[in-house]
Amino acid sequence: MLEQMGGVSGLIYSTVPVIVFVPVNSIWGLIPAMIAALVVAVAVFAIRLIRHEPLSPAISGLIGVAICVFIAHRVGNAKGYFLFGIWTTLVYAIVFVASIIVRWPLVGVAWNLINGEGMAWRKHRRTLLAYDIATAFWALVFFARYLTQSELYDHDQTGWLAVTRIAMGWPLTALSVLATVLLVRWATREEHVDEAREERELS
Template identity: 30%
Template structure:
């Protein structure tokens, strides 16, 4: 009589796999899943959140810049900016649509407004954004330099291959340069915007933040999507007779 084999213990996911799952899940929610056959324009538009996402990203900042430029009233400018972010969040709640992006924008706007009110300086409304760019840029750069590209980790999860892409020289090279490109975007924002922060030029700083936001984000999403699809070509469909 043979004894039944004991079931193999479940393998605990590694830190890189867990991180990849988190990144891949975020990319999938943003509509960037290379396993799906989607048009590049559709992917970029989905990543921006459609018209609602564009408005949620642009209007609060635009309102702050315009009001502060023409009134120099910091409190009014901040109240209207945060108020718009709050309206977007409430609308999403009422419509029972995903609130993560709007809620994140509201929290960021509230934190930035609180800092600006505390210091009394309009340029401090942009400090959280500058810190975010520095953090993201550093994360992408370091991930590329140590051979664990954040792009690769996310794509590896989405394509159900984990970290196997690291054994493929072509994929590793593509993911390296994509991570470098994203790091360059975040550092470029810092390099251009920091001088105006230190000079206290709120109008120019706010304008540059808007110009260097979605208008630069969208093309890089498209490049990333096309590069990833190039190293994961669509499987050929067998011919039918």
């Protein structure tokens, strides 16, 4: 799952445009800040291309920065740069919660699709519970990001928006991935125990 995000380097790369955008805006204004963020995003894309790293995260990152810059330009304020990310986290949180409600927790679906293991895990109660908890953990992280950043946005705290975006970005993502791995390992172990028990009963 971490690889799908571009690995650790991808998570770090995603913070660079934000780190550049805020101080440039403070010193030279919005237009130079937007240009600087786009230049940095293109540079990150070029670096990943030269180093033959996965391009999907770099492309999505470049598109994301372009959208953020466009919104900032339309809003006419530096805080608009963060609006897309704020609403995106809310959408993610809602989708993750909805997947638990309909009994198709997204962590379980994604994990088993990536590993090509099908959807038999849904028949195991404890396995399903583990994926529910992992999915709920991600939803909680997204909700926390949304509530914190939307409050700062409403109070025009652009600098703190950058700080919280970084502080609640890759560190919390890494924590979520760790929690997911631990829960999935437990779920897999429980699933194998159930399968072994069923085989013994049938024999």
